[in-house]
């Protein structure tokens with residue numbers, strides 16, 4: 001049994017019993033291409049989910065739908081009790097609920113690390129520059145690069161830039177962190193520093209959905225692994241079951257190819 005049936009909440013109400021994310025019968029098309037097919041997934045608070053599957057299976061699309069970088073065509077996505085798919089797009093609310101880290105770090109090149117981290121909190125949370133800088137420094141310390149605050153992104157390594165991107169997302173005080181292949185663009189020697197930062201976050205109880213090919217991370221950090229193929233969720237399992245006794249033939253084929 002997965003947590004879909006273990007977590008219940010009354011529709012329309014918000015409270016401690018709300019799951020962090022609930023996706024109900026979500027469908028998405030790109031033109032005539034059916035990219036997400038009846039996706040149902042409930043993520044508990046503090047849960048760590050790793051999403052894997054072959055290229056083009058819909059992993060990025062699925063997590064980009066959670067923070068509305070992509071729109072869905074049917075179904076519902078409820079984040080921390082807010083139905084983000086109802087009543088139009090509330091970008092400020094989405095940005096406060098979900099932080100996202102992309103493969104390409106997406107930092108503003110003309111702004112310092114500190115400015116990258118303070119921009120959105122000042123704009124969206126309405127806090128002063130001094131408050132925003134205090135928060136930014138707290139999170140830059142947390143990702144272990146406070147000494148880089150005055151530098152520009154181009155002066156940092158890829159791993160450092162990705163840690164800035166994580167700090168920047170945390171400055172919005174999100175309830176959920178979404179990671180879309182955060183280590184794929186990094187040189188191998190920098191992967192570990194970013195994964196270590198993600199492990200720290202996981203240990204602090206952050207709810208996380210991570211699209212990643214880092215199966216070691218999935219095995220050691222995930223509470224559940226979601227396997228997608230051709231726009232469908234084919235399997236949701238604990239790492240032990242997923243890696244040692246996968247239920248679906250396509251999961252076995254996928255694992256056979258990457259091992």
Ligand SMILES: Nc1ncnc2c1ncn2[C@@H]1O[C@H](COP(=O)(O)OP(=O)(O)OP(=O)(O)O)[C@@H](O)[C@H]1O
Nearest residue numbers: 030031033035053054055056057058059060061062
């Ligand atoms: N903007 C778009 N327009 C049209 N088709 C798209 C668009 N974005 C994604 N797709 C298609 O939707 C499918 C799912 O893409 P998605 O990026 O979600 O897959 P993925 O599992 O994350 O793949 P990868 O591991 O290669 O990043 C692919 O077939 C892709 O070509």
